Amino acid sequence: MTKSLTISPDAVRQPSVLQSVEIPLNSYMPDPAREAEKYGTENLVRMYRDMAFIREFETMLDRLKKEGSYEGIEYNHKGPAHLSIGQEASVVGQSYHLSPDDFIFGSHRSHGEILAKSLSAIEQLSDDELTRIMERYMDGKPLRVVEKFSSGSVRSLAINYVLYGTLAEIFARDYGFNRGMGGSMHAFFPPFGVMPNNAIVGGSADIAVGAALYKRVNRKPGIVIANIGDASMGCGPVWEAMMFAAMDQYHTLWDADLGGAPPILFNFMNNFYGMGGQPVGETMGFGVLARVGIGVNPDAMHAERIDGFNPLAVADAIERKKQTLLEGRGPVLLDTVTYRFSGHSPSDAMSYRDKTEVEQWRAQDSLIVYADYLKDNGHADDERLESIQKEVKIRILDVIKAAVSLDISPRLDTSIDSIGGMMFSDQFKDRMAEGTPEVLLPKEESRLKATFAKNRFGLKDGKPLPKLQTLTYAEALYEAMMHRFYEDPTMVAYGEENRDWGGAFGVYRGLTEALPYHRLFNSPISEAAIVGTAVGYAMCGGRVVAELMYCDFMGRAGDEIFNQMAKWQAMSANVLQMPLVLRVSVGSKYGAQHSQDWTSIVAHIPGLKVFFPATPYDAKGMLNLALRGTDPVVFFESQRLYPEPEVLVESGVPVDYYEIEMGEPAIYRAGTDLTIVSVGATLYRALDAAKELEQKHGISTEVIDARFINPLNYDKIIESVRKTGRIALTSDACERGSFLHTMASHLSQIAFDYLDAPVAVVGARNWITPPAEMEEAFFPQKEWIIDTIHERVLPLANHRPSTLQATDEMLRRNRLGI
């Protein structure tokens, strides 16, 4: 969507044939002499050692899960263990050419990746760097444990450190890499470039793209690899991630000096099974996984199939692909053939594969074949290899002894709210990194000049001022965005139609002129990838504003919002922060799939902050607050309100920067007999109801806008209901399961003795949203609020209800499920 790209009918209607590039399959030609020269004996032998570490580590877990003991040490490991026995060569080969600056993201089956990447990083880092990393990480607490049973060089200590940090994490211990909050499927260690492993199949794909975007936009070194399984090719978000990674605009529109496309490598660890289903021959149809690259871009993602049973074939491919990515020519797809000898998990009865198939692969076991290769080519003899096996075993024994002991490796103390303390990072940072924000215009020449000059309050002598001359809710949001864009050099924003169009509702009008492409761009219509990449961008340390045009589209990004955005701060034990603001717009007039208020759905998910301003004053002050924080915020906006000026805060919307206090509701009308709390745009209908209650019935009504859904400070609301004794809650969310019921339940429990009637909830009907012409039958109206008060709270004299709000109607609707 830019006028600089034109679409010529003559070109696109031209008859022709599309030629595709060829996809190399297992093209690596072993050449022992060249390999000896390239790597040297020590490195070739070290690769064997690393494979042996992984094999023994996974074997140890396998024994613990199946037999409850390993080498005489008994332990009941309650959690999961998805083992990669058989896949060692694929990860050791991958890590060889990766530096600590290169990131890998993995899956539930990533113990081997953690160890291989860390052991490679240890070889590359100096003693000083290693010491600094281990001393700083978690205040040196894991290091203190490892020092007790380790001796020798810093490098030797670091090897035990990685083994211990990973195992203690798997055993859910406080000195694990993520204080036990991640466990087997999520363990990671950023200082060595080992980024979060994800238990949602394919979950790492879009997150890794976001990390690559962070590297590109912020000019950071290194590439990013998403290690995901072959079966994840069936996941929509994986395809969305590839689309996002392959956008033409990196080459056609972005500044050339930035370096091209985000350096992302989609590495499919192809072990031919998705738990029990077989992608080839059964559950998918690509035949050869690498073929998929052809469908993504003209380079076919530089796709190749490589032999994951030969560490040197993998190392060779990674070395070449890393170069491609650093040149900005990504994305890359690798189909890394491998095989797991162990089951999907210890509970796997292997009902889906034949024993002889496993035997055939075992016969080609990379540890045996590579050992023979080392011996045949004079790199090691049996004695050397045995001494390596011995060292591996001794280290793993030392580590497991420390990791199983609850004295040496305690669990997190949950008798205090220690996990609660990790749900949010609760920090405020003007900028996530130092530097000068890249912009195209001085702030003074931007559209701010126009918005600052507008009326900042929408009424004069009680009469409305012309809307075009008055700052609107949408423009208040724009001012907040501008402020942070000019403060924080890491901040980027994207979504559908964000650039040029300025967002479907014009909130970003004026940003296109002020910001370069890499800070504001249009994404593909890939909601999962919009949120997932933002998660990856934020966890690397960048501030990001992702936009979903309609609240209703959150369903398309369910996993990314519920499992990724919400969870990584706590799952990492606050190693990561999530300065991600997800703007979603609550619609109306567009029917069933474009008019829903889903605040209640996100309110239910732990780990998200949820805001919903209803006035321009709050819109700017709350977006300012969200954009300075380090926590994930789902920021709801109302399409009904975008064109509306401020009519409640008489001082108007300040030109200067300000923030609304976190979690504090606002009282927009004072009263003594009744309280109405609203969430979102129903505020104005609540105010209309309050006016009528006062004028017709003499009921002095207090109206409070909750503004925040989480966190929410109930004090003001409790104080109000103590005074009035009567309270009704209203929002445009469907009534069943509405967050209002949570609020009602809390109020009933906290203020029970002060209540003169049960807390009444006025939500939208539990229907589809009907077309615009019939919407008033669906969304709460002023009359519903008044009738509800009459029927359930305080019968009004001479009032004839026009809608059904009595408790028998509640029963009828529930009986029918509507």
Place this chain on the structure above:
Amino acid sequence: MATAIVMPKLGNTVESSIIVRWQKQPGDAVSAGDSVCEIETDKATMEVESPVAGTLLAQFFGEGEDVPVMINIAVVGAPGEDFASLRPAGAGAPATPSASATAPPAAVPAAPVETPQSEPQRVGISPRARHLAERKGMPTTGLAGSGPGGRIIERDVQAALEAQPRMTPLARSMVASGDFVAPPTGSGAGGRITTRDLQPAAPAPAAQPLTSAAPASAAAPVEDLVEVLPVRGTRKIIAERMLASMQTTAQLTLDMPADARALQEYRKQLKASSEALGLQKVTINDLVLLAVSRTLPQFPDLNALFTGDSIAQHRSVHLGFAVDTPRGLIVPVIRHADRLSLKEISREARRLADACQNGKITPDELSGGTFTVTNLGSLGVEHFTPILNPPQVAILGVGSIHLKPVEDGEGVAFVPHIALSLTINHQVVDGAPGARFLQALSRNLSQIHLLLAL
């Protein structure tokens, strides 16, 4: 064969009991040991059990009827069995399964089916309304609710409060207790009703003296609004005994204050003590009970029963204490109080008081007292003249703690004092021994800590 259920005799002095509530209705299946009804004597509420299994064939008395002991009140047997011989003489037939004779005349149309009459809708009251009513001492039974579904809500209580005359808080709580009625205007500031204006409710406490809807004439003066209640149960026994006490004894009341500083200080320490000691709930009244139990043994002529021709001086102190219950005054007895520790006295007093409130007190726990303590101090009463509980010869009234000017070395200090009022039967005890007892008690109270060593 049908078996009669008999009104039990619940103590040597019990002559009749009231059937409070039938728990089984004619036609209900009954197992041996099932409770068929709840009865109330002058001293306690009990349950009457069926001795056999079968079907409840008939109830011979209705709820609220006062039935002499040892009389058949119901019958259990097989359905259809004849039980005419078991019906006591003079008992009506309030409820048997074949009561068709009492069907309404045909001319009266039957009630519409959709309004079930057997289960009247429970009328709710909002927590806020209840809270307000409690704070203002405003009874809510009988209030008409204007909330959804007839719920009593705040405005209903407010309206009822406004309809009430203005009263002092104490006067209002005394009216709320049901024992007093208030005139339409009082003698206090601005016509406010004070305790001085209150009249004892007679002949029975009116539950709703001021808020019941006026009968026929709206112009009827407020004090004419009375609800007549039968005198029975506890009230009946109190009425008889109090009158007998005044008519048959020569009562004299002596007043003496006691320095209450030690009491208050010690009570404070108890309240602040570790929960594990179990002393936090000890009250001032418990301390008075302790002091009386330790003082009385030195004054055997006050710890005595007078039967007209002999005086029985008791060595042990069986200490009665007055408990105010919804049904009226009840006096349970702490046995061998002189041998109990403070903690034991306190615990026993609380247990007995709870049993009185719940109607679960047994007749044995209400008899055998040798001396009685009654306390109106918590209701703000300073001095009063307790009425003897014959055949006991003395009763101690305990008033409120108040400041009393006392001369000290430099001038006048205000020292908290607790008021003691001792009523004695001058037939048996003279004024001086009574005064000496009061002196000793007063000294002991002012040095309560020393007493604890005994």
